[in-house]
Amino acid sequence: MVQIQGKAAITKNQAFVHFLTKCWRWCCKMALVQPRLCSYFEPLIRLFNPGYRAGLISAQLLSVSQQQDYLHLLLKPGKKFRAFVPGQHLQLSVELDGALVQRTFSISSPLQQFLAQGTLQLTLKIQPHAGLTRQLAARAGENLFCYVSQAQGDFVLDQQRSALIVVAGSGITPVHAMLCSLSRLTQPVRLIYSYRGADNLLFASSWPELKARFPLLQIELWDTSSGPRFSAAALAAAFAALQQQKAAQAALQAEPCILYVCGPLTFSQQWQQQAKTLGILQVRQESFGCLNAADGEAVTVTARQHGRLVQLQSQGNLLQSLEQAGLSPRYGCRRGICMQCLCIKTAGQVRNELTGQISDTGAGLVQLCISTALTKLELQLDAVSTTAQDNTSCTT
């Protein structure tokens, strides 16, 4: 009973705070014609603090180092950054030529490093075509303004359960953070990491160290440039070995193990299917990169409008495909002049039919009426309404 009252008091308090915030926002909107005080004064604050951006958490870029096809960024996020759970990712925005370019990356450094020094490491693969990673590599040493979002995602290690972890390429980054952050290991864990060429083996020094620290941890490294690729048979063998290890630890309960998969999209899809055939029921996965559709091929578009989620196959003009799927995106001229159809793309690539420009893979604004989806796409459509937008944005 007491507890219930306590809860009610909290929600009442929260409601009051919420009400006050709303009033404050309204006052700002009225007096400054901006929903936030700090965004109104941003140009003035930037005079003294050129890296300041209202509503964004700035992060100091301490160092950029390159290892073959990969970049390691060492960042020190501002005070507003809360901690993270190892395995989570965040959105990194970098100011490049006046534009905030945003992409999602997993944190690769252990939690202890953040707690002790306040720094994070992001490890990213340099994409030959994507702007951000290439520019970061080319401009190492320059003073770039970076911003991070709070950490998010549920690709985290369940320490109560045994685990089979299958990763490829930069898919190792969240797993490295997970394993290095462990203080003790009570369940058997088996990691299978495929990489191409010894130069591309990430965190090479961590693996022997981890093995020495945790006897329950088995690590298999697969160099696909010299040896065979990791196959379904190998997965089955690894799974069997894990089961055996579990059986040997007779004291442990017989909870089924979890399969963690992290790697390029095709890789994740492939191993998820394999897991089913092996009878592994619980799978946690994280994938990145996107599949480029062949010219004229339909791609999957996920659109959210009025809280409704619609998935459709889009071929050709995006606005038309969305309308055919029964959605009602806002539009005006339908030929790229008026920006009425502008909406937020949270992930995926599009081509601008007028300029031929191909967008970045991260979040950004898209003019539906002159865009074609090139990859799997996620869109956030506005409500067709006149009332002022709330201050959600593509970069927060």
Added chain:
Amino acid sequence: MHNLTSQQLDTLATELDTLAAQTRAKVGAEDARYLERVLLVQRLAVWTGRLLLLGIIWSPWLWLLGVLLLALGKILDNMEIGHNVLHGQYDWMQHPYLNSRQFEWDIACDAKSWQRTHNFEHHTYTNIIGKDRDFGYGLLRLSNDFRWRLRNLWQFVTYLLLSTLFQWGVSYHELAAQRVFFGKKKNDRHSQVSDHELKKAFFGKGLRQLCKDYLLFPLLCFPLFFEVLVGNLLANIIRNWWTATVIFCGHFTKDVYVFAAKDCENESRGHWYLRQMLGSSNFTGPRWFHILTGHLSCQIEHHLFPDLPACRYPELAPQVRAIAERYQIPYNSGSFIRQYATVLQRILRYSLPAGAAPQRQM
């Protein structure tokens, strides 16, 4: 004279597209810095202006300076910042709020409503009689295509009133088109927004603006309530006159062309470009003057490339002019005074049913 063949129109479109692509490739840090500088000047102008209004206790001249600075701040906010940001000219920056989805400006008109009537209707159907309601704003008869009515006799007075209350005219524009309060609904008008939402945005934004200028700031300076209120009112009126005049000089000068809806059905991109060039007029002046007009002094370039950062228009202008000359398309440009004189002439001339010279029509 402008009987360009469809092939010529296509090459015109390609040339202009290439020009746009070349400029787009150059857009970057410099443009972002420029916008930021303008924002900075705008913030400083507004706040020094507001403070100087209080200087009336020492001298009325300080107060007057305050009014002028406040008006300058509002003009920069509406023209160089608001108009251009709401056109999506800076969307490439991916800025959290300096983008066409989020920005709001210091004017009675709700940004979204303005985007529908201006970005969509006006920029798509520029100077098409019956479709571009910005041509005369449904109040002024500016060509013989409109039937003469008695009220056109005193349309010069209407013009003076419209310029004085311009922000409210702009704000009411979409509601008038949708016949929200008066008149019979038109069947051929399609809108994705309901009347209820239109009203909500109109009253919501209007009320906030009224509260700000005539209640909040005067109250904050309480013993000087009246002086501050009058100062704000004056700054608003100066801004109204300035924006109205600049806009009128962009589309209602003597030599602009008007178009018939049937000639623009399923038009090609080249035809749309041609129409934008013929339907707009530029005026000349020093750099600061261009900035105060939000670069609408380069109305032709703005209509050709509404989503390129406006600060690029002056460098585009000579190239556009050269292309126009090659295709023998008239390029309507002149001094501000001359263009404005022809605007007044047009308003006066068409207030009478007879005696009007045939206007240019394609």
